Amino acid sequence: MRNLQAPGRSPVIAPHGMASTSHSLASEAAIAMLKNGGNAMDAALTACAVQAVVEPGSTGIGGDCFCLYAPAGSETIVAFNGSGRAPLAADVSWFQDHGITHITQTMPHAVTIPGAVDAWCQLTRDHGQKPLADILQPAIAYARDGYPIGQRIAFDFAAANEVIKSDPDTAALFLDDGEPYQMGQRHQQPALAKTLETIATYGRDGFYKGAVANDILAKLNSLGGLHTQADFDMAIGDYVTPIKTRYRDHDIWECPPNGQGVFALLLMNIMKDISTFGDDPLSPQRIHHEIEAGRLVYRDRSLYLGDPNFSTIPVDELLSAEYANSLRAAIDPDVATSPLPDLSLPRHKSTVYISVVDKDRNVCSLINTVFHGFGSGILAPASGVLLQNRGMGFVLDPAHPNCIAPGKRPLHTIIPGMLTRNGKAVMPFGVMGGDYQAFGHMHFLTRLLDYGMDVQQAQDTPRFFADPHGAFVEVENTISPETREALTKMGHNIVEATTPIGGSQAIWIDWKEDMLHGGSDPRKDGCAIGY
Incomplete structure (x- = not known):
């Protein structure tokens, strides 16, 4: 037991359902989803979508996603890899021919094809109880109407100031008269709200086809990126064996x-x-x-x-x-x-991690990221999509197992965790920090x-x-x-x-007392x- 006279906080203990995230608005949205009949997957994705708005330096729909899921608290663990792949034209010989010896954060080549939205769609379809449109509503509202900049978020805005300034579209959205947003200020992302509404209506195709995909491709190609519609068509995540x-x-x-x-x-x-x-x-x-x-x-x-x-x-x-x-x-x-x-x-730097357990003891461990603070710093202006920089995970040595190649996934740092004992899930857990x-x-x-x-x-x-x-x-x-x-x-x-x-x-799931113990x-x- 902690010293109750010293700074700190106690674990949260509750009987029915619980969510733990790195942002209070995301945790609240997840609990609301649980109370409205959603399960742990629905709630985790609700929180994730909210964080894609309110923690833009750490995560977003232009990023990647991994998930571990224990249905009904069993140790039959479902694992999903929603990490993006390099463009089909990204052969190491191209980089050699162009004198590029390493991939830096704000290069268009740092942007692999985002895997998060496809992951959300597959996980909702296969393990959720609510439609994706319901899951995205809280995030749409915060993007459209605004959300407060939290203390840690303000810290992250300031830390990434140079990256934000590196792209005029990013600077226009994430700077206030040229300066980082401060704690307590309201920030809105109306273009992102419209994109989320499009995804809510059309699902995966709302991101990987049509106006949103065209906007992302136009921005990347204008900077010299190798990305094509064919790459977006192939951006499909995989169920894997944990x-x-x-x-x-x-x-x-x-x-x-x-x-x-x-x-x-x-x-x-x-x-x-x-x-x-x-x-x-x-x-x-x-x-x-x-x-x-x-x-x-x-x-x-x-x-x-x-x-x-x-x-x-x-x-x-x-x-x-x-x-x-x-x-x-x-x-x-x-x-x-x-x-x-x-x-x-x-x-490697920035990510958000989410734990959720519901009343039926479905257990979700989910992680979503744009990699470094504010990812590549590249914003597709019409759609409001900030793009990750996971391509920095590649090396350009043809003899290395992590050398860039067409359609290849880079070394990835984000890792959701799950603990089981005696045939039951006892704890979803995860750590951010690249x-x-x-x-x-x-x-x-x-x-x-x-x-x-x-x-x-x-x-x-x-x-x-x-x-x-x-x-x-x-x-x-x-x-x-x-x-x-x-x-x-x-x-x-x-x-x-x-x-x-x-x-x-x-x-932590206390099966004997049927109680949940949460920490953040x-x-x-x-x-x-x-x-």
Whole structure:
């Protein structure tokens, strides 16, 4: 139990249904959908659509989506990959011929074909109870009538100011007389409202065909993009087979590659036989071992992760006990390893994650993203669609499994999670923060399962993250100077994080009492709401 005299908040506990998101308006919209007869999928997509309006720097209909779903709380987990693909003309030889050695954030080549809307349509059709038109109504209203800029959203607007300014259409929509919007101001997106209304009427075709698709293609092509209508016609997400590992009598489920969930599981396999070093997850020894495990795992991520339809990803080998044992044995208990070589990893930033459980105990774990803050910064003006920059996840080395290719999906950082035990789903969970997400899954789960924290405490705990390039370790400013000094003496290059590290949501299902326990990350503007 937390110290009730110290800052913090208790888990939200409710008997019927619950939603936890990174924005209070999204959580409220999800609960309203549950009360109006929608199920967990309907509510999660309602929240996601609202966040696509009210958190434009993190997510949108120009982004991608992944989902894990447990019908009636079973451990028969449904997994969906709604990540976008490179244009059919995006062959690595084209980039070589044009002297392009890497893909930067605001290039049109950073924009893969958005997968979110197709994912929403398929998931609604197959697992929802309400029509897509009903699901989109709250988002349409906020886009048309306006929504308040929250404290974290204002922070994100300011942080992405240069990206917003890089495109005149984006600047016209997301700047107020040339300046970032401030907390409490009203912001409207009327063009996006009309696009959402079109999708509500025509479904998938309202986005991937007709005026909206034409507007997006015209904008990208005017900037030199290789995108065509044929690419939009082929933008169809896939049901995939989830992967899992065992930890403290629980099964942890993730989506398979091209996402980094396999490396979250590899981290858990390493940590299962590492000491807790007492009851403090922020002891220097524990932090040291987590950092070292993370460095080894992220090295492997850069070597192996890509689209399994284009190259073999050794998932079984990565998740074997033998391999986890070998990595664990490579950790020096007292000294940091030398910095890893620079493997030219892309840097990853912004996402929203949503947990919902309904009265029938359908369980949804859903994540949606435009990647970096405000994605590519490219806005299709007539439709109001801000486009992601997931193409930055590709490399341009023909020998690498993550090299760009026609119709290929890039390395993806967003990973919804699900925890089951004794044949039942016990927790949808997820962590935002790009690269940090795999490490964040380990942070959250070990705080919960090894240190006995509740779902809120496990998210409140200060965080740290070793740069995947191996150059430094970011620590939040709530980690004590004494701990930082001890880590420095071990050889770690400690730097204070300039922004909060990640964000998260989770809902624990107490099957014995038939109660739901929700938590939401204080680093965001959101909350868990139950009824």
